[in-house]
Amino acid sequence: MNSKNSHKNISRLEGCTVIGALTVTSFVTDAATIVHGPAGCAHQSASMIQSAMIYIYNECYGIPEIFTSDMNEEEIIFGGEERLKETIRETVADGRYKAIFVIGxxxxxxxxxDIETVCKNASAEYNIPIIPIDASGFLGGSFEKGFISAIRGVTELIPPRRTEAETKEAPSEPEHKTVNIIAEKNLEYEVDENFAEIKRLLSLLGADVNTRIARRTTVADIARFNNAALNIVRDDPTGEISAHIKSVSDIPVIGAFPTGLSGTIEFLKDAGRLMNLDEAVIDAAVSSELKNQEEMLKRFADLKGKKVSFDLFGFQKLDSAFLDEIAERAGLKIDIDGPAIMIPFYTPVGTAGVKQMLVQWRRFINGKR
Structure with a gap:
């Protein structure tokens, strides 16, 4: 970008709501995100995103495609719509982007x-999706609000649902079952490991991933959304994301990644049935995973009989039933006098997540002798 541009490609950012939105939009790799506000609002958020990416992924040093409309005192007093229009015009003129998100x-x-009207008019003028994201955060803002708002925005890139007549003329049912993964936590330390576990479990059912909204995804990837047989949401405690996905797609939804050993088995059963797979295929997948779990637990035979206790440190909200199951399956004894096990912030995903957690527990227990 040259110095004449009114917007700036930045590696810095605003508040929690904007950050929540950016953790979604900045992972659509061929789209740009404009933060509509003073450069300082964008400064803190963008640098936090980049710093987190460097810390979490180590090798990831790229600067996300984040821009600012760079509102000054005059726009703050008299309105910034013209400034936003100019920023959109310059971003479109760059020629690299298939879509533009505008975060308030x-x-x-x-x-x-009126960001929504500016985006609507600009989208019609330039013939490119320009999507407003509500992330103002001034009253009642939060990271989660920005995150969910951005998921809603990205789903606007999904093509309209086919009518019944269109479906009959050109059935969209794929020969090979595929799945959409929705609302991954892009700043979650185990995001790639969790995805790999979901992909492994799907492979037991003979299925694969269609697209991810949004995790290193392109606009073309999102356009294939309706080819999938199932939608899987990473985590949806309020149900808002699942409800929204159901409103834009007839594809069935699973509202969370699997947790625990029994939860993983139930996930396989639910996914298979929702994809209308033969019972024989589902039974084979379940049998294979049960065997995998038993083999995994054998590696922790040295933990049998050890005493442990669980300390949630006052703020983690893991279901105690999950902890009880893992302790029982590993042969651990829950005892108030046992060493207090550190509980992860996010529930481990699938059998692989349980295995990694048990590795950490073993180190902690052995270190407390």
Missing amino acids: TCISDTIGD
Whole structure:
């Protein structure tokens, strides 16, 4: 970008709501995100995203395609819509982007800029999707609000559902069953490991991943959304994401990644049935995974009989039934006098997640002798 541009490609950012939105939109790799507000609003958020990516992924040093409309005092007093229009025009002129997301900020929301209308008119003018994201955060904002708002925005890139007549003329049922993965936590340390576990479990059912909304995804990837036989949401405690996905797609939804050993088996059963797979295929997948779990637990035979206790440190909300199951299957004895096991912030995903957790527990237990 040259110095004449009114927007700046930045590696810095605003508040929690904007950060939540950016953890989604900045992972659509051929789209740009404009943070509509002063450069300082974008400064803190973008640098936090980049720093987290470097810390979590180590090798990931790329700067996300994040821009700012760079509102100054005049726009803050008299309105920033013209500034936003100019920023959109310059971003489109770059020629690299297949879509543009516009994230509002506290400032643009407070002064009443009509971001939605600006985006709608610009999208028609430039013939490119330009999608507003509500992330002002001034009243009641949160990371989760920005995250869910961005998921909603990205799903606007999904083509309209086919009518019944169109479906009969050109059935969309794929020969090979595929699945959409939705709302992965891109700043979660185990995000790639969790995806690999879901992909492994799906392979037991003879299925594969269709697209991910949004994790290193392209606009073309999202356009294939309706080819899938199942949608799987990473985590959806409020149910908002699942409800929204159901509103834009007739594809059945599983509302969370599998947790625990029995939860993983139930996940396989549910996924197979929702994809209308033969019972024989589902039974074979379940049998294979049960064997895998037994083999995994044998590697922790040295833990049998050890005493442990669980300390949630006052803020983690893991289901105690999950902990009880893992302790029982590993032969551990829950005892208030046992060493307090550190509980992860997120429930481990699938059998692989349980295995990794038991590795950590073993180190902790042995270290407390």
